[in-house]
Amino acid sequence: xxxxxxxxxxxxxxxxxxxxxxxxxxxxxxxxxxxxxxxxxxxxxxxxxxxxxxxxxxxxxxxxxxxxxxxxxxxx
Amino acid sequence: xxxxxxxxxxxxxxxxxxxxxxxxxxxxxxxxxxxxxxxxxxxxxxxxxxxxxxxxxxxxxxxxxxxxxxxxxxxxxxxxxxxxxxxxxxxxxxxxxxxxxxxxxxxxxxxxxxxxxxxxxxxxxxxxxxxxxxxxxxxxxxxxxxxxxxxxxxxxxxxxxxxxxxxxxxxxxxxxxxxxxxxxxxxxxxxxxxxxxxxxxxxxxxxxxxxxxxxxxxxxxxxxxxxxxxxxxxxxxxxxxxxxxxx
Numbered sequence: 001x002x003x004x005x006x007x008x009x010x011x012x013x014x015x016x017x018x019x020x021x022x023x024x025x026x027x028x029x030x031x032x033x034x035x036x037x038x039x040x041x042x043x044x045x046x047x048x049x050x051x052x053x054x055x056x057x058x059x060x061x062x063x064x065x066x067x068x069x070x071x072x073x074x075x076x
Numbered sequence: 077x078x079x080x081x082x083x084x085x086x087x088x089x090x091x092x093x094x095x096x097x098x099x100x101x102x103x104x105x106x107x108x109x110x111x112x113x114x115x116x117x118x119x120x121x122x123x124x125x126x127x128x129x130x131x132x133x134x135x136x137x138x139x140x141x142x143x144x145x146x147x148x149x150x151x152x153x154x155x156x157x158x159x160x161x162x163x164x165x166x167x168x169x170x171x172x173x174x175x176x177x178x179x180x181x182x183x184x185x186x187x188x189x190x191x192x193x194x195x196x197x198x199x200x201x202x203x204x205x206x207x208x209x210x211x212x213x214x215x216x217x218x219x220x221x222x223x224x225x226x227x228x229x230x231x232x233x234x235x236x237x238x239x240x241x242x243x244x245x246x247x248x249x250x251x252x253x254x255x256x257x258x259x260x261x262x263x264x265x266x267x268x269x270x271x272x273x274x275x276x277x278x279x280x281x282x283x284x285x286x287x288x289x290x291x292x293x294x295x296x297x298x299x300x301x302x303x304x305x306x307x308x309x310x311x312x313x314x315x316x317x318x319x320x321x322x323x
Contacts, residue, residue, distance in 0.1 A: 045203060045207070
């Protein structure tokens with residue numbers, strides 16, 4: 001479980017250029033981590049590649065925070 | 077211009093302008109996916125022509141108005157080429173009729189292929205191009221999408237829509253190194269324009285300052301420019317290639 005958070009965190013840090021300490025479960029990609037809409041689309045794409053899965057457009061739209069992403073992956 | 081190592085998808089490439097675009101890009105070094113909807117034999121001829129000059133190409137069937145079909149095409153291109161550098165949205169149909177006589181399915185068919193098809197193919201390649209941090213999307217609109225044309229409400233609406241779609245896509249993808257431009261051909265001699273009646277042809281000729289119809293190669297040359305590094309500071313534009321018909 002912790003492993004998922006670790007891998008998600010690494011992608012976020014790489015993609016958005018934020019500090020690891022900023023990547024909290026409740027952090028919003030747009031409001032707290034400085035991502036724009038396209039950044040979020042790209043993050044979802046990278047998560048799909050990293051975890052070898054497909055996230056539908058409908059589900060992707062619901063992913064707004066780090067926790068949303070982690071919980072989505074864990075629920076698979 | 078040199079497209080060695082580049083890959084391209086050209087929709088509607090079995091004949092007319094699309095065929096010429098596929099041949100041009102291949103002659104400059106690109107590997108080309110020759111898309112067709114129904115004309116398999118003609119698409120294969122284009123592939124053979126490209127192979128004859130020592131370049132790589134294959135024919136891929138796809139109805140661009142169908143999202144599953146587009147997804148399958150993109151997948152096949154990725155399997156064969158491993159990347160997508162250039163997308164030319166060229167596939168188009170006409171079903172002309174006066175507005176008062178136009179049937180709903182004539183409207184829908186033309187909008188679905190000529191406008192929705194551009195949306196679906198663009199969406200389809202964007203994922204790959206975003207990852208690559210580079211890409212060239214070239215949409216074939218039409219000069220009537222700028223000027224309007226009686227008897228072509230569906231076609232004009234679709235081609236006008238393509239210009240708006242080009243601008244929006246250009247703005248959305250600029251930060252990822254992807255440029256999106258449109259070409260608005262005027263009267264180009266193809267199977268599609270051969271269907272127009274003589275009166276209309278005569279009338280159009282009078283409106284062309286360069287006083288002749290264009291050839292598919294005139295469009296292919298501009299596509300090559302927009303697909304090349306030489307156009308790297310251009311995005312969201314619509315280039316009129318129409319002998320000066322609309323200025």
